[in-house]
Amino acid sequence: MFKILERNELAAHIYQMVVEAPRVAANCLPGQFLIVRVDEEGERIPLTICDYDREKGTVEIVVQSIGAETNEIAKMQAGDSFADIVGPLGNPSDMVHENLEELKKKKIVFIAGGVGTAPVYPQAKWLKENGITADVIIGAKNKDLVILEERFKEVSNLYITTDDGSYGRSGMVTKCLQDLVDEGHHYDLCIAIGPMIMMKFVCKLTQELNIPTIVSMNTIMVDGTGMCGACRLTVGGEVKFACVDGPEFDGHKVDFDQAMVRMKQYKTEEGRLKLAQEEGKTHKGGCGICSD
Amino acid sequence: MAIEVDVLKRVPVREQEAKVRATNFEEVCLGYNEEEAMAEATRCLNCKNPQCQKGCPVAIDIPAFIQEVKNGDVAKAYQIISESSALPAVCGRVCPQESQCEGKCIRGFKGEPVSIGKLERFVADTAREMGIKPEGAKEKKNHKVAIIGSGPSGLTCAGDLAKLGYDVHIFEALHEAGGVLVYGIPEFRLPKEKVVKKEIENVKSLGVKIETDVVIGRSVTIDSLMKDEGFDAVFIGSGAGLPRFMHIPGEQSLGVFSANEFLTRSNLMKAFREDSTTPIMRPKKCVVVGGGNVAMDAARTALRLGAEVHVVYRRSEEELPARKEEVEHAKQEGIIFDLLTNPVEILSDEEGWVKGCKCIRMELGEPDASGRRSPVPVEGSEFDIECDAVIMSLGTSPNPLISSTTKGLEINKRKCIVADEAGATSKTGVFAGGDAVTGAATVILAMGAGKTAAKAIDEYLKTLD
Numbered sequence: 028m029f030k031i032l033e034r035n036e037l038a039a040h041i042y043q044m045v046v047e048a049p050r051v052a053a054n055c056l057p058g059q060f061l062i063v064r065v066d067e068e069g070e071r072i073p074l075t076i077c078d079y080d081r082e083k084g085t086v087e088i089v090v091q092s093i094g095a096e097t098n099e100i101a102k103m104q105a106g107d108s109f110a111d112i113v114g115p116l117g118n119p120s121d122m123v124h125e126n127l128e129e130l131k132k133k134k135i136v137f138i139a140g141g142v143g144t145a146p147v148y149p150q151a152k153w154l155k156e157n158g159i160t161a162d163v164i165i166g167a168k169n170k171d172l173v174i175l176e177e178r179f180k181e182v183s184n185l186y187i188t189t190d191d192g193s194y195g196r197s198g199m200v201t202k203c204l205q206d207l208v209d210e211g212h213h214y215d216l217c218i219a220i221g222p223m224i225m226m227k228f229v230c231k232l233t234q235e236l237n238i239p240t241i242v243s244m245n246t247i248m249v250d251g252t253g254m255c256g257a258c259r260l261t262v263g264g265e266v267k268f269a270c271v272d273g274p275e276f277d278g279h280k281v282d283f284d285q286a287m288v289r290m291k292q293y294k295t296e297e298g299r300l301k302l303a304q305e306e307g308k309t310h311k312g313g314c315g316i317c318s319d
Numbered sequence: 320m321a322i323e324v325d326v327l328k329r330v331p332v333r334e335q336e337a338k339v340r341a342t343n344f345e346e347v348c349l350g351y352n353e354e355e356a357m358a359e360a361t362r363c364l365n366c367k368n369p370q371c372q373k374g375c376p377v378a379i380d381i382p383a384f385i386q387e388v389k390n391g392d393v394a395k396a397y398q399i400i401s402e403s404s405a406l407p408a409v410c411g412r413v414c415p416q417e418s419q420c421e422g423k424c425i426r427g428f429k430g431e432p433v434s435i436g437k438l439e440r441f442v443a444d445t446a447r448e449m450g451i452k453p454e455g456a457k458e459k460k461n462h463k464v465a466i467i468g469s470g471p472s473g474l475t476c477a478g479d480l481a482k483l484g485y486d487v488h489i490f491e492a493l494h495e496a497g498g499v500l501v502y503g504i505p506e507f508r509l510p511k512e513k514v515v516k517k518e519i520e521n522v523k524s525l526g527v528k529i530e531t532d533v534v535i536g537r538s539v540t541i542d543s544l545m546k547d548e549g550f551d552a553v554f555i556g557s558g559a560g561l562p563r564f565m566h567i568p569g570e571q572s573l574g575v576f577s578a579n580e581f582l583t584r585s586n587l588m589k590a591f592r593e594d595s596t597t598p599i600m601r602p603k604k605c606v607v608v609g610g611g612n613v614a615m616d617a618a619r620t621a622l623r624l625g626a627e628v629h630v631v632y633r634r635s636e637e638e639l640p641a642r643k644e645e646v647e648h649a650k651q652e653g654i655i656f657d658l659l660t661n662p663v664e665i666l667s668d669e670e671g672w673v674k675g676c677k678c679i680r681m682e683l684g685e686p687d688a689s690g691r692r693s694p695v696p697v698e699g700s701e702f703d704i705e706c707d708a709v710i711m712s713l714g715t716s717p718n719p720l721i722s723s724t725t726k727g728l729e730i731n732k733r734k735c736i737v738a739d740e741a742g743a744t745s746k747t748g749v750f751a752g753g754d755a756v757t758g759a760a761t762v763i764l765a766m767g768a769g770k771t772a773a774k775a776i777d778e779y780l781k782t783l784d
Contacts, residue, residue: 050538064494070597111494113532252492252534253718254560255580285571288671292573293598
């Protein structure tokens with residue numbers, strides 16, 4: 028059992044938890060993820076690692092409640108335990124293997140969207156610890172959905188943009204990146220993590236701007252260890268498994284349209300109907316997991 | 320005895336009727352009762368030089384245990400089997416006995432061989448009901464052994480080493496122990512609660528500790544287990560779980576699955592149950608590509624979820640690699656076999672969902688180097704099978720995660736770990752066996768490898784004293 032030591036609501040439907048998971052904490056690196064199962068009856072859900080404390084043997088996860096199983100996770104409180112936490116899974120970000128002197132010469136920009144903000148944090152933090160301050164763009168629908176702002180300020184140059192202009196800059200993350208470039212910023216590497224549709228449009232823009240771009244693919248997963256291929260996607264014409272070959276890939280080579288179609292596999296009519304009833308027509312589509 | 324035995328024929332085993340079982344996930348074969356088992360046991364000739372035992376990869380003393388069944392002493396029969404096998408209730412069910420013990424039975428030369436598998440199963444099931452456990456070690460030895468993977472090879476190796484008195488820890492990547500026994504083989508062939516869990520509890524009762532949710536190569540490495548956690552030897556029984564795909568157009572469509580995904584959802588995650596939190600597609604018409612046991616399991620699972628199922632296989636019936644019994648069961652349940660047929664493209668609608676499978680007819684050409692006649696496409700014979708799901712069951716290969724994170728562990732070009740006959744790898748103190756070494760094979764061969772490696776590990780550990 029893996030005990031929850033701390034639990035906070037970061038924004039509506041977004042929760043942060045600090046969980047005891049000594050083996051994951053001892054070995055995880057930026058870019059990796061884990062899989063949790065609430066109880067004996069639960070589904071296996073991939074979640075990103077937002078931070079870790081090797082000495083305490085804890086990892087920090089951020090989860091957005093969007094379906095049956097994540098709703099169950101959202102209900103869990105400090106003191107409760109997950110039946111299973113397995114990880115770290117996937118490959119660490121390339122940066123951790125790179126020559127630090129070479130890396131220091133690069134100007135890096137992170138683009139984080141929605142709950143994808145969480146997995147950007149350990150990467151920005153790792154860079155800061157190694158003497159590199161990256162630019163980070165956080166995109167959110169509105170002011171209330173901006174998460175981890177204070178912590179990002181400590182480890183990066185932070186730019187916040189909201190779709191409705193209620194906080195920070197106004198508009199989508201792509202507009203923010205374009206504006207920053209127009210303002211004279213130069214970038215050698217872009218790392219984008221967020222909804223697939225966001226990553227797709229970031230890649231479209233960075234291709235025009237000639238900025239190499241890494242994306243982290245949040246596909247459907249079951250085991251997360253390479254034994255089923257549920258998470259397969261096409262990168263540069265080749266079939267890859269996101270859980271073992273990724274989750275990070277060269278964004279300019281990913282077939283996003285196909286990846287977004289594949290997210291529909293288990294979306295049922297009833298599920299969509301229920302969501303519409305609960306939340307009304309707030310969803311604009313394009314999250315990559317809906318059919319709009 | 321009430322049952323009249325014809326020495327040339329097996330005592331028939333009771334099964335669920337095909338029409339009924341096609342709609343449920345209950346076990347197909349109901350097994351022998353005591354009376355039937357004792358009657359079947361009388362057919363054994365108790366050979367002086369038993370060929371059956373030579374056909375068994377773990378060399379169970381078959382005539383000896385069958386004599387005990389004949390005498391009605393199940394406890395004794397169970398102890399005899401336990402000396403050689405850690406998982407008799409499993410092997411009695413899933414071994415391809417026709418090509419192993421029963422294939423060598425003298426009775427089989429004229430008439431039907433003794434139903435050794437069904438008798439083994441009877442003994443294991445009855446022992447379980449009676450609460451009989453295998454006997455543990457008398458004295459403890461001062462060495463720790465790590466077993467990577469809790470499938471058949473790992474469980475067997477762990478059981479044997481625990482009986483010798485070693486402190487054995489199994490590390491399993493999934494949330495449940497059992498490997499292919501829990502995620503691969505369906506409930507209707509191998510009940511999970513009743514059989515698999517109990518067999519694993521038996522292994523635990525020998526003192527074996529099982530830690531789940533540990534992915535070797537990620538959560539911890541073999542090098543660090545040996546250096547930091549005090550393990551003196553390691554056995555790698557991580558299997559061959561990486562699924563192959565055909566790399567044909569349309570394979571990424573919605574409704575195309577690897578058999579591993581489909582079976583894992585159904586078996587491990589219980590998605591066959593209506594109340595499951597893990598979703599599974601319930602196809603209307605489904606194509607299963609491949610002809611092995613995994614293909615039969617996937618096909619029969621899809622059928623039970625409500626689909627009309629076509630097994631598409633590129634060779635003819637004779638070459639089907641699946642067990643005869645499984646093919647027969649599949650046919651009885653209504654699975655359609657489209658033989659000498661091979662998919663060339665998966666067709667999908669504008670939303671990306673599978674709507675069909677374009678296939679080509681095949682004919683058998685000259686025998687290849689392995690002696691098998693290789694299939695050749697018949698030009699211009701393409702046709703479409705309408706379907707809403709395709710399950711790819713083309714075999715699996717070992718996951719490279721362990722080999723790529725263990726210094727000095729040699730692998731061959733098929734990504735299999737290189738090990739000698741005793742299971743020793745290129746790295747001192749590290750042994751391997753089962754599908755991780757051979758590529759996808761059978762449960763019992765993996766158990767045999769686990770057994771052999773346990774002996775070699777014992778010998779190796781003695782040199783450390």
